[in-house]
Amino acid sequence: MLKKFLDSFFFYSFIRDPVAVGSFLILAILFIAGFGAPVVAPHNPYDTTTIDIMDSELPPFWTSGSDDRFILGTDSQGRDMLSTMLYGMRVSILIGLGAVALQALLGITIGLIAGYKGGRFEAFLMRIADVQLSFSTYMVAIFFGALFQAAFGMGLYEDFAIPMLIIIIGFAEWPQYARTVRASVLGEKKKEYVEAARIIGLPSTRIMWRQILPNTLTPVLVISTVQVANAIMSEAALSFIGLGMPVTRPSLGSLIKVGFDYIFSGSWWITLFPGIALVILILSINLLGDWLRDFLNPKLYKG
Amino acid sequence: MDRLLDVKNLTVKFALRRASLTAVNNVSFSLKKSERMGLVGESGAGKSVTGFSLINLISKPGYIDSGSIFFEGRKLIGLSDEEMRHIRGNHITMIFQDPMMTLNPVLTIGTQMVETLKAHGNDSTSKAEATAIDKLRQVQIPSPEKRLKQYPHEFSGGMRQRIVIAIALLTDPALIIADEPTTALDVTIQAEIMDLLITLCDSSRMGLLLITHDLGVVSEVTEKMAVMYAGKIVESGPTRSVINQPSHPYTRGLVKAIPGNIPPGDPLYQIPGMMPTLTDIPAGCSFHPRCAYAGKVCTTETPELISVTNKQSEAACHMISGRLPESDIGSLALHREPKPHSGELMA
Numbered sequence: 206m207l208k209k210f211l212d213s214f215f216f217y218s219f220i221r222d223p224v225a226v227g228s229f230l231i232l233a234i235l236f237i238a239g240f241g242a243p244v245v246a247p248h249n250p251y252d253t254t255t256i257d258i259m260d261s262e263l264p265p266f267w268t269s270g271s272d273d274r275f276i277l278g279t280d281s282q283g284r285d286m287l288s289t290m291l292y293g294m295r296v297s298i299l300i301g302l303g304a305v306a307l308q309a310l311l312g313i314t315i316g317l318i319a320g321y322k323g324g325r326f327e328a329f330l331m332r333i334a335d336v337q338l339s340f341s342t343y344m345v346a347i348f349f350g351a352l353f354q355a356a357f358g359m360g361l362y363e364d365f366a367i368p369m370l371i372i373i374i375g376f377a378e379w380p381q382y383a384r385t386v387r388a389s390v391l392g393e394k395k396k397e398y399v400e401a402a403r404i405i406g407l408p409s410t411r412i413m414w415r416q417i418l419p420n421t422l423t424p425v426l427v428i429s430t431v432q433v434a435n436a437i438m439s440e441a442a443l444s445f446i447g448l449g450m451p452v453t454r455p456s457l458g459s460l461i462k463v464g465f466d467y468i469f470s471g472s473w474w475i476t477l478f479p480g481i482a483l484v485i486l487i488l489s490i491n492l493l494g495d496w497l498r499d500f501l502n503p504k505l506y507k508g
Numbered sequence: 509m510d511r512l513l514d515v516k517n518l519t520v521k522f523a524l525r526r527a528s529l530t531a532v533n534n535v536s537f538s539l540k541k542s543e544r545m546g547l548v549g550e551s552g553a554g555k556s557v558t559g560f561s562l563i564n565l566i567s568k569p570g571y572i573d574s575g576s577i578f579f580e581g582r583k584l585i586g587l588s589d590e591e592m593r594h595i596r597g598n599h600i601t602m603i604f605q606d607p608m609m610t611l612n613p614v615l616t617i618g619t620q621m622v623e624t625l626k627a628h629g630n631d632s633t634s635k636a637e638a639t640a641i642d643k644l645r646q647v648q649i650p651s652p653e654k655r656l657k658q659y660p661h662e663f664s665g666g667m668r669q670r671i672v673i674a675i676a677l678l679t680d681p682a683l684i685i686a687d688e689p690t691t692a693l694d695v696t697i698q699a700e701i702m703d704l705l706i707t708l709c710d711s712s713r714m715g716l717l718l719i720t721h722d723l724g725v726v727s728e729v730t731e732k733m734a735v736m737y738a739g740k741i742v743e744s745g746p747t748r749s750v751i752n753q754p755s756h757p758y759t760r761g762l763v764k765a766i767p768g769n770i771p772p773g774d775p776l777y778q779i780p781g782m783m784p785t786l787t788d789i790p791a792g793c794s795f796h797p798r799c800a801y802a803g804k805v806c807t808t809e810t811p812e813l814i815s816v817t818n819k820q821s822e823a824a825c826h827m828i829s830g831r832l833p834e835s836d837i838g839s840l841a842l843h844r845e846p847k848p849h850s851g852e853l854m855a
Contacts, residue, residue, distance in 0.1 A: 397609035403565060405675060406597025407627045415623060419614040 218500055225496035228489035235486055239294035246288035247274070251454070256283050262472045278474045280460075281467055289455060290479055294486065296456040300370050301437035305429060307375025308436075312382020313418070313425065319383065320390025321413050331387065334380035342377035342439050343446075349373050350448040363451045370449060374436050385428055389421035423501045430494025434487045441483055457483045511581065512683060512715045513539040513562070518575035520554070520561050522786070529786040531557045531570065533739040539683070542713040544706075546726035546747060548762070549736035550783045555719045558736070559685045562717075563596050580682065598628050601676040605688040607668035611660035617644075617671055618656035624678050643674040647704060666697035670704065677708065683715040690725065702729055723766055727751050735759050738784055738794040741813060745821020755816045755823040757799045793826065796840065801827060803836030 210216055219225055238245050248255060260283035263272045271278065277286040319330040353369055354362050362369075393399065394417060402412045437457075443449035444458030445465075452463055457479045464476025520532035532554045539545050547555045560566045562577060564584065577584040579600065587595070604610045612620055621640035625631050631639070637656065644652035647670040660668060669689065676684055686705065690698035706729055709716050718730055726733050727747055734744035735758065743756040754760045761779035763769065770776055781798040784790060790797055796806040809831065811824040826832035 397604055397606065398612045400565075401602075401604060401610040401672075402612070404563060404596055404602045405624050405627075405678075406593045406595075407623065408593060411623065411627060416612050416615070420612070 215500065219496070222496055224492055228492040228496075231485060232489040232493060235294060235482075235489070236298065238291050239298050242288070242291040242295050246285075246291045247276075248285040248288040250284040250289040250292055258283050262467065262470075262475070264472075265474050265478075277478050278472075280463060280475045281472070286474060286478055289460060290457070290482055293450075293455045293457045293460050293479060294482060296367065296450055296454065297437050297440060297458070297483070297486070300367060300374070300440045300456065301433045303367075303371035304374035304378070304436040304440075305432045307371060308379045308432060309382055309425070309429065311375065311379040312384075313386050315379070316383035316386030317390055317413050317418060317421075320387040321394055321409070321417065327387070331383070334383045337377070338380045340377070342374065343442065345377045346370075346373045346439070346443050347446075347448055350443070359451075363453060366450050366454065370440055370443065373443075374439050377439075378432060378435065381428060381432060382425065385424050386421055389424055390417055393417050393420045427494065427498045427501060430490055430497060434490040434494070437483070437490075438487060457486075510541045511538065512541045512543065512579070513717075514576075514578040515558075515562070516576045516578075518558065518561060518577065519573040520557050520566060520570060521573040523569040523571065527787075528573075530573075530789075531739055531786060532561065534575070535736075535739075535741050536575075537734050537741065537744060539715050539717065541682070542709060542715055543732070544709060544716040544718065544730045546718045546720065546730035546733035547736060548721060548723060548726055548733060550721060552738075552783055552785070553736040554739040555721075555736055556687055559602065559687050559717065559719050562685060563600050563602060564592050565596070594628075597624065597681070598679045599681050600683045600685065601679070601681045602685040602687060603669075603672055603676050603689045606692045607665060607672050608660075608692070610672050611668060613660055616657055616659055617663075621656070621675055621678060624675055628679050639678060640674075643677050644671070646677065646708065647671070647674045649674070665693055666700065669693060669697075669701055673701070673704065673708070677712075680712060681714065683717065684709070685717045685719065687719045688721070689718075690722075691720075698725070705729065723751060723762060724768075735762070738789055739786070740794065740824065742795065742825070743821060743823040744813070745816075745819065749819050749821050753819060755819065755821060755828055756795075756825050757801050757827075758795050759823075761798075793824075801832075801837045802840040803832045803838070804840065805832050805836070807840065 219229075243249070250256070260272065260275070260279050261281050263275050263279040264270055265278040265286075266273070266276050275285045275287070277290070279285055280289060315330050315334070319327040350369070350373065353365075357365075399412060399416060402416050407416070440449055440456060441458030441461065444456050445462045447462065450456040450459045452459055455463065460479035461476050461483070464472070464474075464479065467475050515538065516536050518532055518535045519530060521528045521530050535554075535558060537545065547558065549555050557566060557570065561572055562584070564572075564587070566572070572585060575585075579595065584592070584595065611617070618637060618640060621643070622633055622636040625636040625639060640656060641652045644655060649655055649667065649670055660671075663671065689705070690701050693701060702725060705716065708714065716729070718726065720726060730747045732745065733747045733750050734741045735750065735756065736742070737758050743750060743754065743759045750759060751763060754763050758779070761777075764777045765779065767776055779798055784794060784797075790807070792805075792807045792809055793799070793802070793811050796802040799806065803826070805826050809826070811826050811829060811831070813822045813824045814829055815822045816828055827837065
């Protein structure tokens with residue numbers, strides 16, 4: 206299995222593209238650091254007993270007045286920036302992947318059924334998608350976030366912020382998948398292998414999921430990378446305007462927001478480091494997605 | 509009862525916005541168990557539509573207007589979708605022209621075969637795989653165990669058509685409809701595939717409905733045949749007598765047009781004109797604008813299929829029924845150019 210993978214053209218063209226390898230390595234490091242935060246991080250920012258307010262707003266190690274315990278300084282509450290960022294990255298990645306999984310589940314199912322069944326049913330589903338697309342993600346998120354906070358109070362909101370953000374971002378962006386999948390299904394269902402499948406008497410659900418879907422996965426794979434980056438950015442933006450992760454369980458976005466308040470008092474590191482981390486994360490995902498798109502586009506091989 | 513298939517007065521129409529076009533007009537034929545029949549005609553004669561209507565898979569806006577189809581004594585028209593799905597694949601299967609297109613490019617051969625078996629029964633995967641290997645061996649694919657794990661692009665055209673046949677055989681159907689199964693293959697492979705089909709039909713007592721425009725293939729493979737023109741059967745009977753002594757002028761033209769029948773150096777024969785499109789089928793006998801024997805009665809009256817004296821075949825021509833007076837034969841022939849046609853409506 207491993208040997209087959211190492212022999213494949215996929216691996217061959219990956220290993221010969223320095224940008225792809227580089228961004229993959231960076232992404233791998235970020236993922237490992239994020240998900241391994243409890244092990245990797247020098248401090249636990251969630252543990253209030255280890256936090257001392259006297260350590261607040263310490264600068265990073267190369268500036269005067271820094272403390273050796275905090276390599277990248279501390280934030281306004283005295284939490285270690287590096288540890289907080291690692292934990293925050295975990296939250297960001299989790300929300301990004303979760304939201305995309307939800308988008309894909311909804312979008313692929315709806316797109317597949319709409320494309321295959323056709324007719325009024327298709328028109329109905331795709332108009333719903335259009336309506337959904339005409340609401341901006343942020344508008345939906347603001348609306349539901351505010352509703353949730355009003356209904357259940359801030360305490361419960363903090364506990365359920367991650368699943369809520371996943372659901373909000375997932376619901377806001379599923380039409381991307383639905384449209385992509387529907388477009389490919391429309392092309393695929395006219396092909397003879399689908400007709401052949403009907404002739405040998407396969408039921409239509411089986412034709413949809415087992416015969417057509419695998420043929421539409423290429424564009425799905427490509428938009429998935431873009432969508433993960435988008436979802437992480439959406440989360441950061443929502444957190445930045447105060448509708449995302451609460452400060453007690455910060456994501457990269459809420460860290461940037463918190464630090465933003467201290468920029469003018471000279472504590473630039475509180476907002477800059479999470480910002481850089483976010484940019485690197487998004488950039489490496491996008492570069493990897495670019496490579497994947499080029500790899501999966503057979504038109505680029507010839508000529 | 510050794511009747512396999514009985515098609516009576518089948519009429520298939522296509523509903524367009526303005527009018528409905530008759531693609532298959534009052535077609536009747538029957539097939540005994542393990543009998544092989546050929547359906548020949550030019551492109552657009554309605555051969556494929558006839559084939560598709562047997563398994564109730566005419567694509568919209570086509571529909572079966574009237575007539576009846578009995579398969580092993582069971583009425584096929586009016587079955588529910590689920591019952592029809594059970595018939596398709598289980599009892600009747602179809603093989604297409606282009607094996608490049610009929611296999612799913614992203615699934616292995618094994619997956620596709622196992623899927624088919626699972627859709628028609630609750631076979632376990634290992635049992636289904638064993639059946640698949642067995643069928644691949646029957647179509648003479650070497651080392652089928654290994655081949656099962658390969659994708660369609662790893663096979664040559666002839667092998668793919670064998671695999672398509674193997675998939676059709678999976679459920680041991682009683683009837684195979686082969687829609688120009690060898691058109692996309694080169695001649696040597698063509699002969700191999702046809703031989704294979706004959707062997708398989710004989711060994712498992714399968715009926716074969718061979719849809720083609722290749723008279724050579726029909727004469728090699730089939731016992732009986734029907735010639736279609738503009739949606740109608742114009743001549744039918746035992747293959748040997750239809751090809752050796754064609755009665756209908758159209759069949760005569762087709763046989764004459766086989767390159768082997770013409771001395772080297774002579775120009776090849778072709779039937780003048782084009783088949784009419786479904787939008788403007790001529791009145792009377794639809795072949796009369798191209799017929800060298802056409803007379804007055806041909807332009808007004810539609811000939812019925814009647815048995816030809818001294819032969820086992822049937823033909824639909826006024827010369828055979830005697831309605832066309834001998835003095836009138838050929839009086840209208842080639843007097844006018846057939847109308848130019850606005851393009852083919854059906855493939």
